Amino acid sequence: MKAAAPLPLKELNQKLLISRWLTLGSYFALLAILLAGIVIYPLPEGARLWIILPVLWLPLLVFLPGILKRNPRTHAWLCFVCLVYFMQGVTTFIVPGKAGIGALQALITVVLFSAAMMYGRWRGMELRGAWTN
Template sequence: METLHKKVRLSRSLTLLSFFGLLLLFTLWYLIIHPLETGKPWVIWLVHMLPLAFFIPTMKSGNPRNHAWLCFVLILYFNEAVLAATTRVDTRTFGIIYALLVVVLFTAAMMYARWASQYARLSREQDSNASHV
């Protein structure tokens, strides 16, 4: 049970770190480092931020089910990250960092969803067994 609790804490920490790292990367890239010449870089920034912003309450609450839903959304981000890393030279570094953050976030969120659910189930079973004794 203690090992599972450590896994939950580690995956939660990695999830939070990579989630907010991804938000920071989008902010830096689209608004400061590589803004579009159209004069409205905040529109592209907003398109990238809004789907993830819906998961901020999930990041606060730690709901395992919503972490699993985040993984489905991350598939779209991974596709874009691979394209950014492989299609243009000026976005290669951004794409590689972007892809790494998405992979870490996906893996950590999925493992958190699994381990946190297992931990909650085991805790309920232990509480149930303790009340029957």
């Protein structure tokens, strides 16, 4: 794979800041939309919120320490997990009466995927010293 061309430090820092905030915002928005989907739409009879919510949140919460530590590898792995939530959002979108929350989940997941991928790339460049003055 061809190495990325070095970026000016000011431009790299600006890209890192924007992608960092987009990653954090969409990460917590995805957690919120998953909770909202459970709260707004009734659960099947016999289902327990305290069981379903950890099953939905745990794959995302595993990445929280690495995201807060700004680890580029964690951001890359988060992209793979996001694909599952994208599929869930698209599947929810075709369920009658749940199109809005499904579309919103899919959209948030696309933003999270893109922002985390770019943050991981740019943070890796920063850590390798692939920037110019």
